[in-house]
Amino acid sequence: MIWVTTRRIIKxxxxxxxxxxxxxxxxxxxxxxALFMIGSTLLLTAFLGTALKELExxxxxxxxxxxxxxxxxxxxxxxxxxxxxxxxxVTYVSRDEALANFRARHENxxxxxxALDEIGGNPLTGVLNVKAKEPSQYEGIAKFLQGKSALSxxxxxxxxxxxxxxxxxxxxxxxxxxxxxxxxxxxITAIMIGISVLITFNTIRLAIFIAREEIGxxxxxxxxxxxxxxxxxxxGIIYGLAAGTLTVIMFYPITYWLKSAxxxxxxxxxxxxYFVANFVQIFFILMLSGATxxxxxxxxxxxxYLSI
Amino acid sequence: MAPVLRSETxxxxxxxxxxxxxxxxxYNEGMIYFDNVSKxxxxxxxxxxxxxxxxxxxxxxxxxxxxxxxKTTLLKLLLGEEKATGGIVSFESVDIQKVKSxxxxxxRRRIGAVFQDFRLIPNKTAFENVAFAMEAAGxxxxxxxxxxxxxLELVDLTAKMWSFPRQLSGGELQRVAIARAIVNHPDLIIAxxxxxNLDPINTYEIIQILKKINDLGTTVILTTHNKGVVESLxxxxxxxxxxxxxxxxxxxTYSL
Numbered sequence: 001m002i003w004v005t006t007r008r009i010i011k012x013x014x015x016x017x018x019x020x021x022x023x024x025x026x027x028x029x030x031x032x033x034a035l036f037m038i039g040s041t042l043l044l045t046a047f048l049g050t051a052l053k054e055l056e057x058x059x060x061x062x063x064x065x066x067x068x069x070x071x072x073x074x075x076x077x078x079x080x081x082x083x084x085x086x087x088x089x090v091t092y093v094s095r096d097e098a099l100a101n102f103r104a105r106h107e108n109x110x111x112x113x114x115a116l117d118e119i120g121g122n123p124l125t126g127v128l129n130v131k132a133k134e135p136s137q138y139e140g141i142a143k144f145l146q147g148k149s150a151l152s153x154x155x156x157x158x159x160x161x162x163x164x165x166x167x168x169x170x171x172x173x174x175x176x177x178x179x180x181x182x183x184x185x186x187x188i189t190a191i192m193i194g195i196s197v198l199i200t201f202n203t204i205r206l207a208i209f210i211a212r213e214e215i216g217x218x219x220x221x222x223x224x225x226x227x228x229x230x231x232x233x234x235x236g237i238i239y240g241l242a243a244g245t246l247t248v249i250m251f252y253p254i255t256y257w258l259k260s261a262x263x264x265x266x267x268x269x270x271x272x273x274y275f276v277a278n279f280v281q282i283f284f285i286l287m288l289s290g291a292t293x294x295x296x297x298x299x300x301x302x303x304x305y306l307s308i
Numbered sequence: 309m310a311p312v313l314r315s316e317t318x319x320x321x322x323x324x325x326x327x328x329x330x331x332x333x334x335y336n337e338g339m340i341y342f343d344n345v346s347k348x349x350x351x352x353x354x355x356x357x358x359x360x361x362x363x364x365x366x367x368x369x370x371x372x373x374x375x376x377x378x379k380t381t382l383l384k385l386l387l388g389e390e391k392a393t394g395g396i397v398s399f400e401s402v403d404i405q406k407v408k409s410x411x412x413x414x415x416r417r418r419i420g421a422v423f424q425d426f427r428l429i430p431n432k433t434a435f436e437n438v439a440f441a442m443e444a445a446g447x448x449x450x451x452x453x454x455x456x457x458x459x460l461e462l463v464d465l466t467a468k469m470w471s472f473p474r475q476l477s478g479g480e481l482q483r484v485a486i487a488r489a490i491v492n493h494p495d496l497i498i499a500x501x502x503x504x505n506l507d508p509i510n511t512y513e514i515i516q517i518l519k520k521i522n523d524l525g526t527t528v529i530l531t532t533h534n535k536g537v538v539e540s541l542x543x544x545x546x547x548x549x550x551x552x553x554x555x556x557x558x559x560x561t562y563s564l
Contacts (some may be wrong), residue, residue, distance in 0.1 A: 001446060008443055019431045217427045220387060221488065222417035223444035225410065307409070308389055 013234025023207050026306030030203040031243035035286050039247055041192040046274055048185050052178050057134050059171055061164045063128040069158035083282035087149035093128040098124040136177040168223055215305040228300045236298030240290030248283050338362040339527055345395035347381050355381040357551040368522040370538050371531040373548035379531040383500050387421055388412050417445045420489025420497045424504035426481040428473045434484045437468045441488045459487040479510030486517055496527045503534055
């Protein structure tokens with residue numbers, strides 16, 4: 001009997017969706033707007049997230065080594081640094097590599113290359129490039145390098161210059177900016193989701209308001225609440241799935257169009273690429289939120305008219 | 309006793325009339341009791357005041373009175389659409405006031421209701437409207453497939469089985485509503501001014517159908533304004549005025 005009832009409820013939901021064509025169509029369109037808001041928030045968050053990540057990645061501190069630093073001491077310092085819990089990675093750029101990089105960077109600038117050739121030899125020093133797990137941890141690492149107790153004087157003697165203090169202000173600003181943007185992002189997300197929930201709920205409430213007498217009749221004819229409510233919930237789910245599909249389809253041309261605009265942005269992330277790469281995930285999020293919104297809204301909206 | 313019926317529709321009718329008429333033979337007790345019932349709406353309108361009467365099993369009772377006399381309120385109490393503010397309304401020994409909301413559907417499946425404004429579901433065909441009552445009662449697909457065409461044949465609507473309410477005339481709509489009311493073989497049919505929106509010919513047909521149903525043992529409560537209907541029936545008439553019963557004639561005539 002449960003199977004028969006379920007089958008009847010689902011069938012009635014589809015039939016109602018089809019026969020209430022114009023109401024269904026407007027409900028779907030309004031839900032497209034709601035899901036579009038959720039979807040764009042999703043993409044915006046992803047875009048911000050990647051942009052911030054790349055910004056974060058650009059932060060590091062460089063330890064310039066003295067010219068006569070021995071390989072052993074460098075290795076020892078590197079090991080000590082890597083052992084720190086805040087440190088994500090330490091890359092070593094030797095003097096020769098530093099020179100090669102420098103030449104490569106300025107290969108089109110004949111004056112610099114000329115100057116370099118005139119100096120003769122290698123004016124650059126080896127560099128240890130330290131990246132922390134969190135931007136806020138750089139200060140700790142810088143302090144560690146100053147703290148003489150942890151490092152033997154031998155090891156410490158090879159440290160020529162640490163550029164943390166030069167970059168301190170920039171690092172702190174970036175850290176604050178990243179934190180602020182993330183907070184703002186979650187506030188916008190919450191507001192967007194709140195608005196779309198309200199829009200959907202009210203639309204479905206109106207759609208069911210039209211059917212309120214019908215619900216009363218069903219009660220008087222002896223339908224129990226579950227059986228009356230079922231088709232409306234199914235209808236709500238269909239609204240959500242239809243709107244979800246439409247929204248996903250809409251996002252393709254939009255992200256394609258935004259592709260060029262966002263790529264130019266600092267730390268640019270290709271939105272189209274992101275959309276295509278995460279298509280399955282976005283598709284499921286939109287479908288699931290659409291169906292849930294539709295079902296819950298219908299459930300609550302019908303309840304009001306079941307009191308007869 | 310079920311009368312002999314010739315047509316196939318008769319066979320269907322006698323099927324659901326069958327058990328009711330046996331009961332009719334065994335007992336002759338009250339089926340519905342109104343005991344000192346009063347109803348005051350939230351806006352302080354007094355719709356019923358000290359109404360007491362009994363309806364016997366298999367009776368055909370007409371309730372007449374001016375608009376606002378309380379006829380519809382009386383039927384709403386029976387269907388559990390409204391709760392009385394005082395007194396007891398009982399149906400088959402069940403106190404309707406005390407039936408919980410989630411048990412109400414079970415009670416309502418034993419009562420077929422017909423309304424002046426038909427109250428069909430606009431997005432369902434005639435067939436589906438009747439089938440809904442059976443689905444709600446948890447009948448199987450086979451039962452629905454066989455019984456719905458039968459009742460629709462009984463009310464002479466076989467040709468319009470797949471029409472939507474908007475495609476049907478007033479008389480046809482009311483016949484669909486009656487088909488829906490009787491398809492679950494109820495013990496009681498409540499008809500609230502079923503002929504109020506109909507022309508004389510349709511009125512006559514609807515009343516004939518109700519009479520036929522009553523002849524087979526189903527109790528019928530009818531409210532009406534129509535003098536002709538009441539007099540042609542020649543059955544019990546309860547006359548109401550301002551929420552009170554002022555006359556109760558066993559073979560009444562319409563006098564207001």
